[in-house]
Amino acid sequence: MTRQRIVLLFGGQSGEHEVSLNSATSVLKAIDSEKYEVQTIGISKSGQWHWGVNPVDWQSDSSIHGIQVNLIHDPSNPHFIALDGSQLPHNGKFDFIFPVLHGPFGEDGTIQGLFEMANVPYAGSGVLGSALGMDKDRMKAVFTQAGLPQAPYLTILRETLHKNMEKVLKSIEQSLGYPCFVKPANLGSSVGISKANSPEELLKALKLAAEYDRKIVVEKNIIGREIELSVLGNDEAQASVPGEILPSKDFYDYEAKYIDTGSRLVIPAVLDPQVVSSLQEKAVQAFHAVEACGLSRVDFFVTKDNQIYINEINTMPGFTQISMYPKLWEASGIPYSELITRLIELGFERFKDSRSRKISV
Known part of the structure; x- marks a missing residue:
């Protein structure tokens, strides 16, 4: 069986560059090597694309460079070329891009627009879903329109x-x-x-x-428990069991998420069954409200009297094996490696559907 050629894209210019390297390292280890042949491209903090770099190497030495490449935006033949004229594997051709880019220029719709113009299938949300999921102001406006309860x-x-x-x-x-x-x-x-x-x-x-x-x-400020759910799918999305964050600090800031190891994740969260059902319904509702695709993590607050308030949606959440998104799916019956496969399949599904529409007479 011919393996599909997957480009794992990581790094980026945002403050979450290091988080992206961690996500890519986990995906690289767990992806099904019998189904997929993986090529890596790391985007440096200054914005250059480097073919062949390993995310583990970049974690220890960001000065390492691969072959600098550009994506050729030919809808009939999207591929990468080396700027130094060297030969790339398969002449730079590939079947699918799996971006694990977090923050601006990664999950805000900009790079998704690049993929769309180049006629490239990719994992995750499209331009609109990514942009709405990134902009907390517009996200909240959409949540209000969808009737989702949230803090003033x-x-x-x-x-x-x-x-x-x-x-x-x-x-x-x-x-x-x-x-x-x-x-x-x-x-x-x-x-x-x-x-x-x-x-x-x-x-x-x-x-x-x-x-x-x-x-x-x-x-x-809403006084309540911090509850998160993972959503998987496209038009027929499903929500995972909920998990609870017990932050080591006053709130779950960057340090509590990625540096301080005192924060704890409780999976599944101990909640009344009707609250779990309501959370799952609202998570999927939020996913569709912003037109997300593939994956998202949806964050809530649950008060002592079981009132639910949505906080935000994250359309490209942290994706290491110990991140909340995959851990929630593991607890819901989908192992990490299978989750990666499902996201690739969902990306191809979305690509096929989007290319079936007419854009001109």
């Missing part, structure tokens, strides 16, 4: 913040109060997020978030 919030433009800081502070205090969470609208892995308990902390948090994005989302 405000969106503030950086320009408005700079022009009238005092008015912004007063508006947040009156409508949301303390404590509140301040987030850049378009970053992942809790980068740039702060919890503000006072006017002084709020001012500092707003200035920090403004360094990362022109839009800032401020949310009312």
Whole structure:
């Protein structure tokens, strides 16, 4: 049987570059080598694409370079070429791209647009689903339209913040109060997020978030358990069992996720059966609301009286074997290696469906 040629794409320019290397390392080890022949491409922090680099090597030495390549956007013959003129395996041709890119220029719809223009099948959500899933402001607007319960919030433009800081502070205090969470609208892995308990902390948090994005989302604090579910599928998506995060810090920030090992994951989360059912229904509803495809992790808060509030959707969650997304599916009966295969199959399914439509008369 001829193996399908898979390009594993990792790294990227965002602050989640190292997280991506961890995800790629796990995928590389677990992918079914009898079905798939894997080529690796690492995107450096400065944006160059390097064929043949190993994510493990990049973890220890980011100065290692492979063959610098570009993707040729010929819809009839998409392939990679080496910029130094050297010969690539199979002349740079491939069957499928599996991106494990997190954050801006990876899961925000930009690289997905590149794949679409080149007529390339790939894993995960398309342009719209990725963009909506990345932008917390637009995501929340879509969730509101879908009738999903969420914490009260405000969106503030950086320009408005700079022009009238005092008015912004007063508006947040009156409508949301303390404590509140301040987030850049378009970053992942809790980068740039702060919890503000006072006017002084709020001012500092707003200035920090403004360094990362022109839009800032401020949310009312919800006291509840942090519950996450994994979603798998395309039009007929399904949700996993829920898992609970017990953060080692005040909230589940970047350090608690990736550096501090004190945080714990409880899988499955201990919840009433009707709450589990409601969470699974809402997770799939959120997945379809943003038009996600393939995979997503959906995060919720559950209060003491079992009220459910959606927090966000992540269309390219961390994908190491110890990440919440695959661990939830493992607990739901889908092992890690099989999950990778399912995501490749779903990507091909979506590609076939999208190419069956007419785009001109």
